[in-house]
Structures are given as C-alpha cells and as structure tokens.
Amino acid sequence: MKRNISMPTAGGGFEFEIEHVSSLIQQGVFESDILRKETSRDVIGLMEQALVDNGFGHLVKTKN
Numbered sequence: 001m002k003r004n005i006s007m008p009t010a011g012g013g014f015e016f017e018i019e020h021v022s023s024l025i026q027q028g029v030f031e032s033d034i035l036r037k038e039t040s041r042d043v044i045g046l047m048e049q050a051l052v053d054n055g056f057g058h059l060v061k062t063k064n
Contacts, residue, residue: 020032020034048060
C-alpha cells in the first residue's frame, strides 16, 4: 500500500538558509560565519562536475 505524506514547509525546506542569508544581506555582511565562501565554492564545483559527469554539462556555465 502506497501512502503520501504531506507536510507543508516554508521555503521548500530551505527556510533556515534563506533566513540566514537574508539576515546577512540586511546587515551588510558579505560572508557567513557558519559556512565559508571557499566551502560554498567547493560544493558548487562538485555539483557542477556531477552534472557534467552525468550528461548535463549544458547546464553548467563555462568559465571564460
């Protein structure tokens, strides 16, 4: 038997991230004290490589 479980989430599950970044912007802060920009860049690089490796390279913006 298949059941659907529905649970409303504000922000699509990213409400804490959205709230944190919004707060930083309002304060004029350019980098989170929770997650360094280098870590964010590393994660983005891994995600982009996964897209390329799985045939979705057209979704990755190429560097000039």
